[in-house]
Amino acid sequence: MKTMLRYLSPFIILILLFGYQLIGQVALFNPAEFEKNEGVMLVWDYNPSRDSITANIAKAAQQAGKVWIIYYPGPAPSDTTEIKNYLLSRGVLLMNLFFIPSYTETLWIRDFGPMTLYGNFGQGNERYIIDMGYGNYNRPKDDSIPRQIARLWEWQYRDLGLEIEGGNLMFDGLKRGFASTRVYEQNPSYTPAMIRNILIEKFNQDDFTFLESLNNSGGGIWKHVDMFMKVIDYETIMVSSYPDYLPDYPVIESNVTILESLTNAFNKPYNIIRIPAPPKADSTWATTQDDEMRTYTNSLIINNTVIVPSYGIPEYDQQAKEIYTNAMPGYKIIMVDAQQLTPLGGAIHCITKEIPAPHxxxxxxxxxxxxxxxxxxxxxxxxxxxxxxxxxxxxxxxxxxxxxxxxxxxxxxxxxxxxxxxxxxxxxxxxxxxxxxxxxxxxxxxxxxxxxxxxxxFDQAVGLDDLHQVDNDLQIIPQPNDGNFYIHSDYTNELKKFLIYNSSGKLVFKGNTQNQQQIKTNLPNGFYIFEMESNKGSLRTKMMIAK
Structure with missing residues (x-):
């Protein structure tokens, strides 16, 4: 580090020393799912066929953050003691486990749950809730959950002003949001441009991209983006792939073309990773809207853990796990059986809702x-x-x-x-x-x-296969140097030819010299190979220039 700082201008050094003071407060920030979270919210469904899924998600997630389980505070089949006992029997620990009394009708908290952002309301940055419209399904209790949570946690609350479910909103964390064109159907009194502008303003985005809905791939009326795509970091999007004979194959490929044409916040194309969607239990894929839609993109990222749906099809499940493992090195990839969820129109992502970190x-x-x-x-x-x-x-x-x-x-x-x-x-x-x-x-x-x-x-130097076969009989003095140096060798007492190659193997300098005679070059900083004829034959050594 000292060698680097020695060559920086005084102005740059001042910036380096005091630049931290330039970091300002964030007035409005909409975090992506893959960024740091405090925990995840679930709804206790009081359904034996699905309680095990909730337990398996809680078991996986509590190693990475808090788990809040919303339970029904009125007359209900189970109180928190019975829920805890069930969870304990499934291997869930009491660590990071919390319960919230709230009224709900279903377990699809991704769609009706609180959308949490950071904002400044005069007391510094704090978390607050945006309530998305969920009023068209005769589920008033589900629709009220964001308001219930805001009151319980004493958070600021704002209304989005549009009908849209959380499963149809996805963000890259820096500049762009994604949704399917279903949002147009849900808000007929607004033009697409008006919808786009509202979403950009409310979520503080630079742009919003609307992808064509998959109308013939199952999943019911919802047609959400989280059923066929997943943003896994600022630069990377995972997208389902389907057999080319299915009716929605042209649609998904057209969506991929759109995604490939976009640039991320670093002004580079997104990296698109394809992940094959699995078939149903009968080895076929959906071809209508009302059929079952299986997908691996409907996963949950909670800090260093990714919870991915599985379907009891080893060849597909294992392939999906390998794709996630390669795309997200070091993350814990945990598969949770979702076969009881997809016939209802969703999977793991649909029944979970992450809560961003407090700070x-x-x-x-x-x-x-x-x-x-x-x-x-x-x-x-x-x-x-x-x-x-x-x-x-x-x-x-x-x-x-x-x-x-x-x-x-x-x-x-x-x-x-x-x-x-x-x-x-x-x-x-x-x-x-x-x-x-x-x-x-x-x-x-x-x-x-x-x-x-x-x-x-880095590659090895091109054209210098024996790059590391250097000779102890040839020394560069000093090492590193500023491009001006001496050589020392017992085998170069008379004038000899020398060659200098850069790290790519390209000849960049040549001349004649002898022992203890200074060689002057104007080569830039970098790594070089110095080669010289001698009484012993050709000698070679490494050299670094650092001005």
Missing amino acids: LVRIVHRKVTGRQEFTPEFYLYSNCESSSNLQQMWLYYKINQAETYTRVPIYIACPQNIGIIEGLMPGDTVHYYIEAISQQANTTYPLSAPAGYFTFW
Whole structure:
């Protein structure tokens, strides 16, 4: 780090030292599901065929956050003691388990439950509830849940002003929301442009994308986006795939084309991952609206855990788990049987509702993965948004087979924070994650860290297969240097030809020299191979220039 700071201008150093003061309060922020949450809300259904699903979700989720179970406070088949006993019998612990007395009619809390955002109402940033319209289904108790929760927790409450269910709203956390065109059918007195503008304003988005409803893939009247897509991070969207002979195949592929044409908050195309939708128990797929719709995108992300529906079809279930595992490294992927839910029109996501963390702190970072152009010093850029003062950011990294992470500070600057990995070599593989600590909370990106991380690597130098076969008989002095250096070898007492290659194997400098004679170059910072003729034959060594 010292070598890097030595070459920064005084202005930049001032920004690095005092840039944290530039972090402002967030006036309105709509978190994505994959960002940090306090916990998840469920409804106790009082139905033996579905109580086990609720228990299995609670068991998986309570390791990652709180679990609130809404129970019926009036005359009901079970009180909280009986519910607790049932949950305990299914392996659920009392840890992180809470009960909320509220009136409901169904278990589909994703659709009617509280939509929680962060806002500033004069007392600093706090969570508040937006109530989406759910008045067309003769379920007044379900429709009242956001108001009940707002009163119970003494949160601010706002009305959306549109009829739309939570399962038909999805966000990338930074700039864009998604819904299906069913919202047009639900709000006939509004034009599509008016609906778009309301959603952009209420949820503080830059844009809103409406995807064509799947009218012939089952699931009933709902036709929600969460039945065929899942946003898993700021840059990545998972989308169902279907056999090409199904009636909605052209529709889903057209939606994928639309998604591929969009840019994320980093002005890059979204990464689209396809996940095959499983068939029904009779090995066929739905071809009408009223049929059963099975899907793996109807999952729940709760901090470092992903709860994915399963259907008792090993080849499809295992494939889905592998796709999630590869797409979300380090996350705990837990499958929960949803066969009792999909005939009713939903799955895991439909009966859960995440509640964001009490204090906002999130890391906005365009992840670096895959093959990268070699540089001995790799810069990683990020921003951090927090509802309280940001105290520290850390970069953790491992190179190749290292067992433990190296921790280095991230310099908090404007417009972006800077973390640096030094001393890299061609052929290296790097695993890294980022941590942010504010006065009130902390977080990592990815949330699965340290088990999960981002990985990038460098190729070996092109055309120099024996790159690492260097000679101890040839030394560069000093090392590293500023492009001006001496050589020392017992085998170069007379004038000899030398060649300098960059990390890609390209010849970038050549000349003639002899022992103890200074070589002057104007090469930029980087890693190089110095090759020289000698009485012993060709000698080769590594060299680093760091001005």
